[in-house]
Amino acid sequence: MQATETDPRPGNGTGEPGPIPVVLTINGTERRLEVEPWTTLLDLLRERLDLTGSKKGCDHGQCGACTVLVDDRRVNACLTLAVMLDGASVTTVEGLAQDGQLHPVQDAFVEHDAFQCGYCTPGQICSAVGLLKEGRARSDDEIRELMSGNLCRCGAYVNIVAAVRQVMDGTGAGR
């Protein structure tokens, strides 16, 4: 990557387009990859690494189905080029459960039936995990507002708020 630091043009340092080496830690495992400059993080995950948990609902940053955590911050993987993430740590929905135990947000989503078709769910869950880390939301209204980048066409919002609230409050199973 030395070449790119001196060469302002995007590319692999040769001036020609082509794969660029990056090192990503994905769900705790370091991966050395060669990626095209135009490949999004989402397409890298889904098409090359067979991590299809992150979903493509719009590919335009409008729906949030692709939400993953990059260095603990929630981002839209469809709007993030993989080459921008050299050295970053990426957590997808596949990386949240530890030692066979669901992450508390995952468990709360099942308990509150906070999904139906399941397609927006990985993004909702990653977004909720990011939200909890941010510590900005206190009230249900704030949860609603700060989870509004994740669309759910099945309309599970009431249950999503209940699930996030349960984890936020550290309480056990809700209603």
Added chain:
Amino acid sequence: MVQTSTAPLPSRAYVGTGQRRIDGVSKVTGQARYAAEFPADGLLYGHVVSGGALANGMIERIDASAAEAAEGVVRVYTHENRPRQPWFDSTYQDQVAPPGIPFRPLKDAKIVYSGQPVALVVARSLEVAAYAASLIEITYREEPFRTDLAAEQSNAYVPPEKRAGIEPPPPDRGDVDRALAEAPVKVEASYFVAAEHHNPMETHASTVVWNDGKLTVYDKIQGVVASKEYLTEVFGLIADDVQVISPFVGGAFGVGLRPQYQLFLATMAALDLQRSVRVTLTRDQMFTLTYRPHTIQHLALGADRDGRLTAIRHEAVAATSTFEDYQEVVVNWSGLGYRCPNVAFDYKLAKLHTYTPSDMRAPGAATGVYGLECAMDELAHAAGIDPLELRLKNYAEEDANTGNPFTSKQLRECYRQGAERFGWSRRSAAPRSMREGRELIGWGMATGFWEASMQQTSARAILSADGRLEVATATADIGTGTYTILAQIAADAMGVPIEQVDVKIGDSSLPASPLEGGSWTAASAGSAVEKACFGLREQLFHHARAMEGSPLANEVLERITFAGGRMAVANDPSRSVVVADVMAALGLEKLAAEETAKPDQDAQENYSAYTHAAIFAEVRVDEELNVVRVTRIVNAVAAGRILNLKTARSQILGGVVFGIGMALEEQSELDHRFGRFMNHNIAEYHIPVNADVRDIDVIFVEEHDDKVSPIGVKGLGEIGIVGTAAAIANAIFHATGKRVRDLPITPDKLLRDGDDGVSSGMARAG
């Protein structure tokens, strides 16, 4: 009246309780795979090229040379070079095709709607396919096209051929003209429902895995049998050479009922290239699929001074395409919703140069009941009667469209429990009479109706020696909870823990099942699975009874209960055998039963089956900004037996959220210069987000129904949306005194002066 088993009713350890989804863990961990997520060796990616900014005409020239030359491109298909296809249009008809000629992708140079697929680029990567698609140059010859429904009203016609399964309007009753002329109280208005696109979060996709001429197809579809039938017909494949698999469907709401064009294109390319091919549509291409037809309704209601209905006229003109006559039940609801001696119906279509509309959550009812229930609210206001009181005064005890009684109807109880939970009795009648700070508060209500039906479905149950029970049917789970309810039914039928039940669905090699739609899946697949389990019980019992020294000797099946892995004599549990012991004694590794459940003919002919709901809505409207917030909804539903309290509630929540979108946000806007839906993304086509949804309270009213389906289930997929938009529109009137009859009710419409409904509705109807 219904099919009854000779076995005693199963114990209900799981059915009727709130169970976590059995597929829940796979969904929250990202393990559930959807159609575009199945890997294949040497997979190629197809990208669809959408047609240009015209809705009628011809492709004059299509130049794919630059695309074909791009590195990584394998083939570009257009109408000029596509493989040979069957000649007859009827070959392309799917299970729910309306009368007409189905759209055939790449058939010829003809453009029949804006955005139709005109080429498929197949490449070695997703990105190259999308890039190469941008290199294709096409010139068109435009011909006149019409996409303005308001302008086409005068050309509307009664569809000459009825769509299968859709009741045309019943004959008129009484003398509506006279009754209206004589009515001391009457209202008359037009209502407009905007075109909407389903927009499931998963876009349409098909992964076609080619293996020596045999195809395994992963398709986004509401029923794998429909895709399989389409493929065998269109591509002349033998049934054994095609398997369609769809274990998870990322939402559908009706757009997955008909095989969509990506299935055709991916299969065509896979067969031609003898390679595996995946085609995924982009979000904007989801707006080139089917839609809820925008519909103009005209209603006239007459009543006596006490508010008893004397006349209803309900007319509708709905959009369809130039090539198919899509039909849904829009106006019939006015003939069965309330008791009324004089009723007249009219339902017409107007041809537009768009793709064919299709079923979208509660097709017809979401539209027609919105009109009826807003008109009822207007009548209540005109008569000075409470809107709920008006409904009770005109309560229908029978289905006047057919003269049949209802299989069950606990709507009165829905009204009572819903009103009580909502606090309806504290409503002040006058519009603009409730406020808090700068917000006007409005309370509105409406009734919801949806047909309860059941379709023939087959299912198989297999009990293994290790105690695991597998139930299987080809049906789908589009988020509805099919997996879980089938596991509950099977566990109860066989008296085993739900953890021992495996459910297999979404696979065309399994026993046949219809499309998942019409709210019929729980009743249909559920009844089939229960029947298959009863078949197992019968076999087990006969084996057990025949064993030497059997404690069940001389017993009859009717007296045997299955629980805790044992078969026991009812009232004498000391006489029992362990099911596993029976299997072991007989040396059976597996015991299987396959059964088909059918709707009861007699009940179908002599009864009407409907699901009912009472919806109460509170809105708060910022008096200066005219921003509407839906702060509270109570929806009381009577839908027969409720199988799973968790997933059932979710179904209603989802329907209500769809209704909020319909009332306030959703509209696919046609630009008549190009004949295209122009807000073709989900930044500009607004669906409700989390912040748009507040408290939604769901009540399931107890309702016993021994006729509607063998398991007493009516279904819940649609009822949640029906009436919701009307309840919200009525609440907005109550808050503001303004009657907007033009969905969605956006702030600009509330900003206009006065009671603007009819004219603005018509002006905007295009």
